[in-house]
Amino acid sequence: MKKWLITLSAVLALTTGTSIASAANVNGTTNDQIKYSNNGQAVSPAAPAVNIDGSLYLPVRALSESLGKYVDWDEFRGSVALTDKPVLTGKYSLNAPNLAEGIKMGVGSSLTHISGDPDNVFYSTADRGPNGQIDVNGVTRRTFPIQDYVPTIYKIQIADGEIKILDQFPLKLNGTDPVTGKSTISGLPNIKGRDEAPYDGKAEKELSYDPYGLDIEGLAYNSSDDTFWISDEYGPSVVHVKRDGTIIERIVPKGWAAQIATPLVPARETLPAVYNKLRQNRGAESVGITPDGKYMYMAMQNALRNPDKAMDNSRQVRIIKFDLATLNPVAEYVYILEDASPYKDLAQGDIVLSDMVAVNENTLLIDERDKFAGDKAQLKRIYAVDLSTATNILGKYDDATAAGKSLEQMKIADLKASGIMPVSKRTILDSVEFKFPYEKIEGLSLVNGNTLAIVNDNDFGIDSTLPTNGTELWTFKLPYTIK
Incomplete structure (x- = not known):
């Protein structure tokens, strides 16, 4: 074996998307004896260096990860992104009374910070309320043990290691909900025959469907009119809400309003009809609004079943952009x-998107995760997503035809052949490295451009054996500012 002595001295980020470290060629040390350090601390690259024509080259991923950077490869653009890792700055736990025996209080299905509020104050939601699944004669029934639960927006504060609930705004109508008999809505599904059938806590009695019921997931604030928008899994829909919780209107897919009457909440059919092909419980999971209030983004949790259930393992998820002035x-x-495929025991359909922040018109933060918790977790990342060079496919690839595939049917090669450029992704947080213990990171927020906050949805502790509430919010300091 040829022998060298190396001093690791430089990283060159090239426009071709490769990075290398090089050094002089001298005798005295074999490759397996080379020692590496970063700022005086020993590091171990994941792959060995190679000697090419008297110079030592270290693979970009091995070198960058050794230096504490995330590495992302974009095969569509032929580029490599290196990003400094954040620092964990705080952990906060919810300590609140149970809603009922065996049912914990829940927040954390979303998270948003309003500019001008104190840095430690956020708003959150807790989806449709406590629900479970019971097998009855081989059929799984969706149960709602607290039928009078009201989907609610919570104002929360983090301080002294705790999540404190400062205020709450139950979602309500300008009128009476036909199921609750009150102005407040329920978390029950909307349309019989389309949505999951709702049952009582023992799975014995089928409950009424609520045309105004919402399974609220994402939450975004519009500074231009001081209102919230909520993404709803049932519709899928995006719901406009006043600060006091009063529902104003609902954006739904074309054809949705013909199936149900909601005279108290105008249904704006501006979502493309293809969104009716959602997978149950994998609907509109996240929503974000640009700081200027001009644009709103909504992302589905998974691929649509377009044209059928076989698409549950498709990797293509849709992000749609609305002009808030027209709602189109x-x-x-x-x-x-x-x-x-590189992960252990993880099905493609169990990788989901869970929340979003719209930093500006071309930059989103996206939460992508697997279904595992604790030591089994493998994929829980926050990405900075760039839309500026992505292809606008609105109105295209919604249907499979003899001439072509639907978006969801396409493979990577099909996207390239069709000239479709997806959004680019750059890791800014890998929470697995920080050992975040819970499965459902469903709340994501950015404060002052450089503080990242994540929170999990505890699913109201259904089937949980934890002695605590099981909701935690963690904060991280980014070594740069995202604007």
Whole structure:
């Protein structure tokens, strides 16, 4: 074996998307004896260096990860992104009374910070309320043990290691909900025969469907009119809400309003009809609004069943962009989920998007995760997503035809052949490295451009054996500012 002595001295980020470290060629040390350090601390690259024509080259991923950087490869653009890792700055736990025996209080299905509020104050939601699944004669029934639960927006504060609930705003109508008999709505599904059938806590009695019921997931604030928008899994829909919780209107797919009457909440059919092909419980999971209040983005949790259930393992997820002045969509982009094949026991359909922040018109933060918790977790990342060079596919690839595939049917090669450029992704947080213990990171927020906050949805502790509430919010300091 040829022998060298190396001093690791430089990283060159090239426009071709490769990075190398090089050194002089001298005798005295074999490759397996080379020692590496970063700022005086020993590091171990994941792959060995190679000697090419008297110079030592270290693979970009091995070198960058050794230096504490995330590495992302974009095969569509032929580029490599290196990003400094954040620092964990705080952990906060919810300590609140149980809603009922065996049912914990829940927040954390979303998270948003309003500019001008104190840095430690956020708003959150807790989806449709406590629900479970019981097998009855081989059929799984969806149960709602607290039928009078009201989907609610919570104002929360983090301080002294705790999540404190400062205020709450139950979602309500300008009128009476036909199921609750009050102005407040329920978390029950909307349409019989389309949505999951709702049952009582023992799975014995089928409950009424609520045309105004919401399974609230994402939450975004519009500074231009001081209102919230909520993404709803049932519709899928995006719901406009006043600060006091009063529902104003609902954006739904074309054809949705013909199935149900909601006279108290105007249904704006501006979502493309293809969104009716959602997978149950994998609907509109996240929503974000640009700071200027001009544009709103909504992302589905998974691929649509377009044309059928076989698409549950498609990697293509849709992100749609609305002009808030008209409520009409103006663009739609392709987000490619990570490939499940390198991970252990992880099905492609179990990789999901869970929340979003709209930093500006071309930059989103996206939460992508697997279904595992604790030591089994493998994929829980926050990505900075760039839309500026992505292809606008609005109105295209919604149907499979003899001439072509639907978006969801396409493979990577099909996207390239069709000239479809997906959004680009750059890791800014890998929470697995920090050992975040819970499965459902469903709340994501950015404060002052450089503080990242994540929170999990505890699913109201259904089937949980934890002695605590099981909701935690963690904060991280980014070594740069995202604007």
